[in-house]
Amino acid sequence: MARKKKTAGRIARRTPRRSLWAGLVAVVVFGAAAAGVAAWWVLSDDTPAERPVTTEEASRLALSRLDLYQASPVAVRLFVDEGGGVRVAVKGVVDYRTRRAVGSYTITGASGASGAPGATTATAGTLDRGLIVWDAGGLGLAPGPQGDADPPWSRAERVPRSGWSPRSYTADPLDAGLQLMIGLGADRPDNPLLLAQSGARWLGRDHMNGRDDYDRIAGPRAQGARPGTGPDDGRSPLTYWVDGDGRLAKVTMRMPGLGTPATLEFLGRDARAKLPEAPWATG
Secondary structure, eight states: OOOOSOOOSGGGOOOOOOTHHHHHHHHHSTTOOOTTOTTOOOEEOSOOOOEEOOHHHHHHHHHHHHHHHHHOSEEEEEEEEEETTEEEEEEEEEETTTTEEEEEEEEEEEEEEESSTTOOEEEEEEEEEEEEEEESSEEEEEOOOTTOOSOHHHHHHTSOGGGOEEEEOOSSHHHHHHHHHHHSOOSSOOOHHHHHHTTOEEEEEEEETTEEEEEEEEOOOOTTOOTTOTTTTTOOSEEEEEOTTSOEEEEEEEETTTEEEEEEEEEEEOTTOOOOSGGGOOO
16 A cells, blocks of 8 residues: 555554564465454364374365455454553454455553552553554554444545555564465465475364364465474464365464464455545555
């Protein structure tokens, strides 16, 4: 999207913290070899230990990219732990045909103090909220009207181009999650044989949202990673939940020192959604 040097809001002021992510997001997307989180409870079966994926499992994982593309626009949610008790939640839609996305964001975390005089116990609260658009090159922020119950894409349509504050991506966990989200859909499936040969592993089968056929799969290793080396024994930092029809439901992303800072959820096609044009206008 068009770039300006202007910034706005808490998540606009980012500085690169871990150069690892600049390359990581580029290589781990398949073929490159609390309150408000409803219904994602997981009950693992008593299944065998992890193993390499079968050809059939690799085929479903490869197909999931095409499924997202064909289902566009797709309703999504992204939850990112920024450290220090701060959490960012993004809810919106992604059009994988244009590689553009729009949503709303809410930042929660410790704010202020409570208790007797002199106490320093922090209380959780909303630190910031607003609208967000993003694409393969960066993101843009705009204030969100209070009390507006319309979906984010509808609210964003009413914000003029001058009302958006864009910036490029950094190595921040939120930015890594947004980049991963926008890059997951593709107009063709990946090569399942390459996925299997690149270290994708079946981790188990989970019960989610009333279904029992979600395979939990560690993605292919990052380029250059070797099995048995590194903090995760060379395993991919990404874990995918794919159902029996090749539909992607959830992805988690690990970051060194922060555990699993990002969770991406895919909720299916939102046929009503219409992405705004103003944030990407060039005139």
